[in-house]
Amino acid sequence: MSRPDHPPGLDPVRLRDLLERERPGLLQGELSARLIEGGRSNLTYHVTDGVGRWVVRRPPLGHVLATAHDMRREHRVISALHPTAVPVPAPVLFCEDEEVLGAPFYVMEFVAGTPYRTAEQLAPLGPGRTREAVLGLVDTLVELHALDPEAIALGDFGRPEGFLERQLRRWGKQLAASRSRELPGIDELHAALGARLPDSPAPAVVHGDYRLDNVLIGDDDRIKAVLDWEMSTLGDPLTDLGLLVMYSTPHGLPGSPVSTTAEAAGHPAPSELVERYAALSGRDVSAVSWYTAFAWFKLAVILEGIHYRYTLGQTVGGGFDRIGDLVPYFIEQGLTTLQEG
Incomplete structure (x- = not known):
């Protein structure tokens, strides 16, 4: 049991005991921890001994399915990438023993930087610095996709053959699992994507959720670390580019709970x-x-899933009541983009 002043899911005393055994000399004193807000799935904590700072990632409380696999994959990919030109936090330790924190977890170094989630947050940078930060996002993606998976011991990190077919099938199943109302156009979009499946280029390490608020930007406007590797695998690198383009397209939806920085002055156009x-x-x-x-x-499927859980009373927090209204817009954008292509 953790003390009441400890965040749920992380007992600093148990963590300190583990680090003392596995990484002797790393710590200078007692540990304190706080939960970092804003995570969508896995829990993230800031940990400090008053001198050094680290970050701990673990699965959500109560999760029992395949969590060790998720944590091991995240730790494995940042361990492989850390010696490369792709900026990631230095890995410190992976722990599979659920006796320590109640679930598998890993520890990595703390990297100072800002995750920009909205155009309003970017505004103080001004157009010039905003532009440089976003262009750096592209440059780092190119660095990631240029890596030879075999050379960094990630040759078996995924199954690139048939990657796009599996992705389309997976998200079709996700849609079927949360279908509770008529969604005009979504079946048409799904079918059209299947009918026009492109030939994938050579496989690469893909991030899976690559966008501005999943990187830390330093005071010099350079990317200091790419975060949230839980969806990473080997696959078609252009899926990362397509997602980045989508998130870089102004949505024009005031008050939307879907984060976008595209309206910020100086933000480069998707083209x-x-x-x-x-x-x-x-x-x-x-x-x-x-x-x-x-x-x-x-994104339409993800939002519809959130809307479905909201209608069942399975979500808490603000903004969920508006999610359902966004889905038709995302479907329309998908159809229009495909037709224009």
């Missing part, structure tokens, strides 16, 4: 991001409309 990626990576991006339409579809 410029695609051109920069193509120029730096040398990849053929002629099918980017398909990948962007797929990103719209995926």
Whole structure:
């Protein structure tokens, strides 16, 4: 049991005992911890001994399915990437023993930086610095996709063969599991994506949820760390680009709970991001409309799932009552993007 002043899911005393055994000399004193708000699935904590600072990632409280696998994968990918040009926090320790914190977890270094989630948060940077920060997002993505998975011991990190087919099938099943109302156009979008499936380029390590608020930007406007690797795998690198384009498209939805920074002054247009990626990576991006339409579809399915759970009274917090109204917009955007491509 953790003391009442400890955050749920992390007992600093037990964590300190483990670190003293596994990483002697790392700590200078007693540990304190706090939960970092804003995580969507796995829990993230800031831990300090008053001198050093670290971050702990663990599954949500009460989860019992495949959590060790998730934590091991996250730790494995940042361990593989840390020696490369892709900025990630330095891994410290992975622990599978559920006796310590009640679930598998890992510890990594704390990296100072800001995750920009909204245009309002970017505004103080001004147009010039905002532009540099977003262009850096593309440059880092190119660095990630340029890595040889075999060379960094990630050759078996996923199954690239048939990646897009499996992705489309997976999200179709997700849709079926949360279907509770008529959603005009969504079946048409799903079918059209399946009918126009592009040929994937050579596989790469893909992040799976690559956008501005999943990186930390330093005071020099450079990316200090890419975070949230829980959806990473080996697959089609253009899925990362399509998602980035989708998140970089102004949604024009006041008060939307879906974060977007695209309305910020100085934010490069999606077309410029695609051109920069193509120029730096040398990849053929002629099918980017398909990948962007797929990103719209995926987000529509995710939002519909949240709406469905809201109607069942299974979600808590603000903004969930408006999620359902966004889904038709995402479907429409997906259809339009596919037709324009």
